[in-house]
Amino acid sequence: MDLDAVRTFVAVADAGQFQEAAADLSVTQQAVSKRVAALERVLGVRLFTRVPRGAALTIDGQAFLPHARELLRVAERAVASVRAGARPLRVDVLASRSAASALMRGFHRAHPDVELDVLMLFEIDAAVAAVRAGTIDATFRAVAMPGKPLPADMAAERVIDEPLELLTGPAHVLANERSVPMARLAGHRIWMPGIVPGTEWGAYYDELTAAFGLTIEATGPNFGSDALLDTIADTPALATFMGGGTRLVWPEGHGLRRIPITDPVPVYPHSLLWRRANPHPGLEALRRHLAATRTAAVPAVTWTPSWAAT
Secondary structure, three states: OOHHHHHHHHHHHHHOOHHHHHHHHOOOHHHHHHHHHHHHHHHOOOOEEEEOOEEEEOHHHHHHHHHHHHHHHHHHHHHHHHOOOOOOEEEEOOOOOOHHHHHHHHHHHHOOOOOEEEEOOOOHHHHHHHHHHOOOOEEEEOOOOOOOOOOOOEEEEEEEEEEEEEEEOOOOOOOOOOOEEHHHHOOOEEEOOOOOOOOHHHHHHHHHHHHHOOOEEOOOOOOOHHHHHHHHHHOOOEEEEEEOOOOOOOOHHHOOEEEEEEOOEEEEEEEEEEEOOOOOHHHHHHHHHHHHHOOOOOOOOEEOOOOOOO
């Protein structure tokens, strides 16, 4: 059913005249007549009868009028639901305790007027597909990992370089160091059961270990961050890597140490990915916020994988 024809029918019913309805709709009287006639053909009934002062609703017209008004209200609500800025900005941050999550909290504090939906998608392929399909508006990822170039209809901006830190228990041989040069990590057991082949962080650590002769053990089930912290605290021979922007809390008795890594500082490159044609005003506000808050606090001597987008 043609909504313009329904809208014209309602205008004629309200005005009581084809000519006045045409003026209200900014169309010709002939156009009004054609629209009403077309609607009558679709419905199979007459909606108006001519009277000396204009047009009057027939019994069928009177029956159809409240439904016509509801059709127009539903159509208006449907359009409003997807109008730019009318729905929440949907952003994937991968993990709730990540640096990207902290960036989104900062954005929310600075822009409380922008309604947000924050979610966590595991795989980069699923995140990119969701952005392209319009299911989400943006995702924080490391791009472009080997073998997975960014589609042409998507854009990316580097938003934060997150330094890695070494996390040890209190009895680890490096626990009391104020910082650790990268070269000293060779030979130490780095345990990271959360590394999954095919992920962007898997590709990151593959190149990191190859570049500096490190050994990362990804054995054993991944029971989450709490179990990882318990094991690192209780096992002097093990250490793990942690992003400097990752927020974790552990019992005081664990005595865990977060130690900066230097010479060079390995940084994890976080980028914001979005679809170029996305008109949501909240997305532009997020990009401006991230650009304004990006700092140059990371030391000049850093390491990032060769495939990381600049």
